[in-house]
Amino acid sequence: MATPTAATRIRRQLRTSPWLFAAPGLLVTGAFVLYPFVSTLVNSFTDRRTLLPGHFVGLANFRELLHDDMFWTGLRNSTLYVLCVVPALVVLPLLLALLVQKNIPGITFFRSAFYTPVVASIVVVGLIWVWLLDERGLVNALLETVGIGRVGFLSDQWLLLLSAMAVTVWKGLGYYMIIYLAALANVPRELHEAAAVDGAGAVRRFFSVTLPAVRSTMVLVAALSSVAAFKVFSEVYLMAGPSGGPAGEDTTLVMLVQRTGTGLTGRVGYASALSVVVFVVTVALMLLVLRADRKEEA
């Protein structure tokens, strides 16, 4: 039996040791997540420049962005990105996972092949696609050969955005396919067998057995891909260039944050206000997806 002194010591240790265990994680989170977040929030109410200290300007930055055409362009493009990319990334990887799920000879090759874009550098991938879609690239050469003529994939505002979306989907397929493969592995085989015995065909089994079983995974994929799509930067930056496409019409919100807030004359205060908007919309997107899921469950 512990003496009173030992009991006190144990109680003290019980009080402090969890904090000690959590300390490294808390410090890293505090320094690289919490501090920048609060700093951004504070800066969004100032007119701070890269090299000049800011002064409190209240909601002026937020009022300014309401009148900034480029902000609305960025919001439109980021929203379009979510609306087009998310459905594709929820459905296509599931179909792909169903295809490669079967244990047939050589299937590992296809699983690896579909996963390769995930591990490839986005810069390399972006450059390859730029070469392919260039006015004198392989795709246009093929289109010209079959008599369609050259298509301005990289010079037309909408085609450029669509091309960037295609790259995002192509690169993300493998990642979400792996998530679906894990979910599909947990679908009891007996359910499929029972449904088959009851006379259900492949399509019926997909909708009545597979889909309900992976529904929560679909919600997860929707949530993850919508946040990633809203924050898209690399694909559009690489394909549309630093100017954000013709007349900046393909600029996304995160590109706008980067363009506004960096460099020696960067408007840190205004870029922070844009970042706050990105944060709010991202959180709203997550809540929307989760709410839709709860409604369906109910």
Place this chain on the structure above:
Amino acid sequence: MPISRRALAAAVAALLLPLSACGSGDDGGAGSTDASGKVEGDITFQTWNLRANFKSYFEGLIADFEHKYPGAHVKWVDQPAEGYPDKLSADAGGGTLPDVVNVSPDLVAPLAKAGLAMDLDKAAAKYKSEYLDGAWAGHQVPGLSGTYAFPWYLNTGPLFYNKSLFEKAGLDADRPPKTYDDLFADALQLAKKSGGKVATLANVPTIEDFGRYGVPLMNKQGTAFAFNNTKGIELLTKYKELYDAKALDPQALTATPESSGKKFLTGAVAMNPGSALDLGNFKKNAPGLYKNIGITDQITSTGHVNMYVMGLMVNSRTKHTPAAVAFAHFVTDAQNQMSFAKKVAIFPSTAGSLDDPYFTKQDGTDETRVRVAAAKSLKTAVNYTPVLFSDQMKTALRNEVAKALQGKQSPKAALDNAVKAADRLLQQG
């Protein structure tokens, strides 16, 4: 588990720390501008993407300086070209800006405004006469008195053109365009004869083009931009004609210098600006083009070509002012600029250096032809880019110009909008 008040207070303090960002940023304390003391101490020297090709030159230069001033030690750091302004802003914000920094006039302007660049009219006035007047004035910032960097090397690129494409279009390949009017006429003919498959230019007009076309860029006081005048609208209208006729590459709206250079290599574009360094690239990567390469002066309607100015800024917060000023002067003095110019196609900014036979005598090679022609044009060249024309302003101009070329707005409306945006950014500081 209950959280103690002390822990809570620490957490709140951590969260409120960023509020200090709203305070004064002037926490470093300016160093002295008195450079008359003993040259000693450890200083850091930062260059802009020069290590890869000129490592031995700079190591030799530093060794010579340290030999001359045994008490001084120079640490050399080099930064990649990509994202250089971001690196400078991070260093400036973090108080880790090197003592001597390679800058261009548009980079030195915000640093000078933030009090981070030393005024060399005070710290190094005795060296002023060693440099070309225009070069010394190149790092002066409107709204501030003083000069904020030693002039280093100057550059001006020739214009390369593909003789074969000119000939195919029925143009005289030995008489390339000299003025913008010649250029527009030749470009339209090239596009017409090639059925729109060969463009002459790969880039939308920049602020330099407006300058070379003879458009006044700012008002006389230097307090507001003025390129939305009749002359500016005329230039943009001409470019719109080129774009519609495919004489301006359809991807020009999103082009970068690298992408337009590649288009020139592949023969998709007939003309491209460059430097003597590009000749080696053509020889290696496009031998077919190299055989047909034509070299001419930059297009200008003012009689003055554009020049790029590099400088060496001394950090105003250096702890070793005499050493930093002495080193910046040492790197940029006539002798060292001349020896650097013999290693790479750049031109010294020191008085009289351009009269050296190296820049005036032909030896029959293309490289020398480019060098001599460039040195000649540099004597009257102008740095057209206004010192205060920031990256954000360049983007605003580019986007408005692109809208005009696409026909989404008139050239006048585009330039009015660009000037309005640039003026707003100028006022915001």
